[in-house]
Amino acid sequence: MPIVAVIFDAFGTVVQIGRKRHPYRQLLRLGALQGRRPSAADLHRLMTSSLSLDAAAETFGICLSPGQMKSLQHDLEDELDSISVYPDAVDALRLLKAEGVVTGICSNLAAPYGPVLRQHFSDVDGFALSYDVGVMKPHPGIYREICHQLGVTLGLDMPHSDERVAMIGDSVQCDRDGPRAAGISGFHLDRKGKGPISCLTQFAELALKTA
Structure with a gap:
């Protein structure tokens, strides 16, 4: 055929x-430091929804300071550029x-x-x-x-x-x-x-x- x-x-x-920064993984790690337990369902949610970094933080109930969000966004942009x-x-x-x-x-x-x-x-x-x-x-x-x-x-x-x-x-x-x-x-x-x-x-x- x-x-x-x-x-x-x-x-x-x-x-x-070229430059792997794993910003979403970093986000989940910050959530774990706040007592949020990560799960396999997190990856599925991230991959099947149109979630920006700030929307993902809100969805998972992860509180980020402006500096933390800026750092994650910088890493995401650097990864995308690479x-x-x-x-x-x-x-x-x-x-x-x-x-x-x-x-x-x-x-x-x-x-x-x-x-x-x-x-x-x-x-x-x-x-x-x-x-x-x-x-x-x-x-x-x-x-x-x-x-x-x-x-x-x-x-x-x-x-x-x-x-x-x-x-x-x-x-x-x-x-x-x-x-x-x-x-x-x-x-x-x-x-x-x-x-x-x-x-x-x-x-x-x-x-x-x-x-």
């Missing part, structure tokens, strides 16, 4: 953060676009990171970002959303379709196994070279051969 659409994960796959695109991502997208393959990005991330991602990849055909969609990978709903934007159908919804959708990312659970469970051909990217795919250009060439 021909590959008609390719979906990319974002961080660790098509972009990287985001850069992997060169092989540019090459892979160029190869796929030249052959008429539609492309999209599907990622779990907090709201402030979305605009930067969209700016770097203004020419892709769709974005399914967890804070917009309201669910996180590997929930099938986020894969369904990106496929809807790309005008293709999940294999889960149409098992006899002659169209094939592929996805790649650096998470086995979210970018290989999750997509496969939804009817997408999922692939794991291991930039350290310990897996079969270590470069997005290599993946794009593989996808085009299959197509």
